[in-house]
Amino acid sequence: MGLDISTTEGLDGVGQADWDRLADGDDFYLSYRWLLTLEGDPFASTYCVLARQDGVLVGALPVYDVRVEGSGFYAPGRHRRALTGGGRWLVAGGRRGHHSGILLSGEEPRRRATLRALMEAGLRLAGERQARGLVWMYAPTRVARWLHAEGASVAFDTVEACLVADGWDEYLAGLGGRRRKGTMRERRRFEQAGYDVAEQPLSECWPALAELVANLQQKYGHRTTTEAMRRVLAPQAEYLDDDSVAFTVRWEGRLVAGALQYRFGDTLYARMIGFDYDRLLNAYEYFNLSYYLPVQYMERTGLRRLHLGIESARVKAERGARLHPLWTVALPCDGSALDTAEHCVAERSAWRERYDERVLPAQDWDVPW
Template sequence: MTETRHLASIGDIERGTWDSLVPAPCFYQSHGWLAGQERPDFATATYTVVSSGSRLLAATPSYDFPAENAPPLPPVAADREVLRVGTRTGYHNEFLLAGTEEEQRDALAELVEGLADHAARLGSDALLFDFLTTDSLRLLAGLFPVRAQLRSAEAVVHNEEGTFESYRRLLGRNVRKRDYEVRKFEQAGLRLETAPLSECVDELAPLIGQTMDRYDASLDLAEIRTFLTVQAEHLDGLSTVFRVVDEEGGLVGGHVSFAWREMLYARVAGFDYTRTRDAYEYFNAVYYGPLRHMEQHGLDTLHLGLSAVQAKVRRGARLHPVWAAVLPLPLVRGAGLTRDAAADQALADSVRAEAGGGMDEKEWELGRVTPL
C-alpha cells in the first residue's frame, strides 16, 4: 500500500533517501540544493512524497508564492492561480520516480493527485510544471490532459569520452578559435586555481555583483553573500570555484560550479572588470578550466543552462527543449496534450536561428511530442 505525504521542510526526509531518486540531470532537485532554496519569507515550500513502506517511489517540491514574489507566468498559465511544482531555480525539472515503467506511472499519478489536493487547499486552480523535460511532459500527458508550451532551450556539453581532447573533437571546425581563447588566456599571464565555495564567499560576492550590474541584473551585495553562504553550508562538498588569478595571485574573477553524479553544473560567475585583460576569462573559467577538471574527476557532462545559446553551441553544447505544462483543477484522468503548435514552432525556429546548430532534428521535431 502506498502513502502520500506533504512535508514542510526538505529536512523532514533523510538526504540519502530523497537523493536516491535524483539522477545526474536533476541536481537542482537534489536535497542539498533544495535545502539552500528554502526561504519562507519568499515562498512557502512543500515536499510531496509517495512511498510504500520504507521505499520512496516519487517526490517533488512545490512552491506557493505570495503575489509580490511570484515569478511571471508563462502564457499557457495566464490568468491562473497556480501552485508551482518542481524546483524554483535552475530551470530544469523532471519527475523523480522509482521502479519499473508501470510503477513509475502509478507513482506519478498518485503524486499529481496529492499535489492537486494540496493546491486546492491553497486556493489554486492549476498546477504549473515549469521548465519540464520532453520525456516528463509526455509521461504527464499520458495520465492527465495537459496544456503545454515550449519554454526555452537548455545547453549541455555531452563529452562522452570525458577527456579534454575528446571535447576538442566535439568542436569540429570551431576548435581553432577555442584553442586561441585558451592560448590568449595563458599568454595574458592568467591562470586558474580551484577552491571550495566556503573559502571564496567574501572575495567572490563583490565580483558577482559587478557582473550582475553589467548585465542589468543587479542584486544587493548582502543578498549575494547570503545565497553563497547558504549554498556553501549545504553543498560545499560538491562545489568547485574556478578562481582566475594574475601573476601575483590577485583575484580577477571566479566561477561557482557544483558536481552531481557524472555532471558538472555551471552556476554563477563574477569578474573585476578593472583587472580583466580581454583574454577570454569567462570562457576559460566556465568552459575550458572546468572541462579539464572534469577529466581529472571522472565527469563527462557540463550543464550550462538557458540563454546565450550561440556562444554555448560554438563551444560544443547541444540544446534540449524544456516546456511549461499546466494541469487545470480539479483533475481529470485521461491522456491528452494541447498546445499552440505554431507558436511553439516559431520559438524553436528562433532558437535555431540564434544558435546556428546544436539541435538534434529528431529531438526538435515537435510534432513527435505526444503523450506516452
C-alpha cells in the first residue's frame, strides 16, 4: 500500500507516542516535547510533513517559515554564506538546539521512498510559501548522507562534541595523564569549596537560572536579557520538566551557578549554563557543572553519552569528547546544485589537520561531498 502524505500546522493531530517512536531515543531535538517548546514563537509558522503507511506514522519532517529570527546561530546569513546564496528559505528538520534531521522508520527501500515523499511534500510547501527551497541547519552526517543521495547540496558548518563514558573511572582512564591529574585537582577544589550542590527539576529553579544564563550570554557579547531567557525556559519547564536535571550550586543560600541538561534515550543533553560571577569561589565551577557532575550523574542513572553541543570544541576535546561535523544542507525547489563557500571548505580541512580519528570519528568525516 502507498504512503499517505499530509501537512499539518505544528504537531496538531499527531500523538506523542507515535512521534517519539520515530525519534527512538536518538533525536532529542526532534522529540515531541522539545518541538512543543518551539510552537509558541509568534515570528515563525510551524508545519509538520507526515508520512503514514496503513495508518502508521513512518516518517516526519518539521518545517519552519521564519519571519523574524532572534538567534544569530539561525540567522539566514549563516546558511546563505555557507551554501544557499540569496533568497528566502524554509528551515527544515529543527530550529533550535544546533541539531536538525528527518524522522524515518524501516529499512531500505521503504525508508528511501518515505524520504523522497517527505522531501517532495516539503518542497511543495516551500513553493506555496514563495520560498526558494528547504535548508537544514546543523544536520549530522547521517542526515546529510540521506539528503545528498537525493540530490541536496551539502557544506560544512561546524562541529558538535559528544563524550561517551560508562562511569567516572572510565572517564578518567580515557584522559591523558596530565589532563587526568588536572581533572582530579579541579574536582577536589570544587568539593572543598563548601558549596551546596543539588540536582533539581527545571520547574524548581528556572526563574533564577534564567538570570545566571543571561549573565553568561552577556559576558560573551550576546544581547540576551533575563526576561528573554525566562521566555525560553518557561515552556521547557512546562513540557520537559520530567526529562530535566539542573545541576545547581548555592552559596549562603543563593543560587550562584546552574547547568540545565535533559535525559533522552541513553544520552544527557547539555542545554545551558550560567553563573553569578561576583559570588563564585574560583573553584572550577564551569568544568564541574559541564563535565564532572554530569558524568557522575550518568554513572548513577545508566546513561552513556553526554551531548555537549557546539562551541568551545578544543576544550571539549581536551576533556575527552569526540567531535562530529554538522552540515548545512540545501534543497532548492528548482533542483539546482549550489556551490560550497570557500571558507567552509577551509574550516573542514583545518579540523582534519588538527585532530586524528581518536577525536574525529572517520565514519562521520569521510563523506562523498
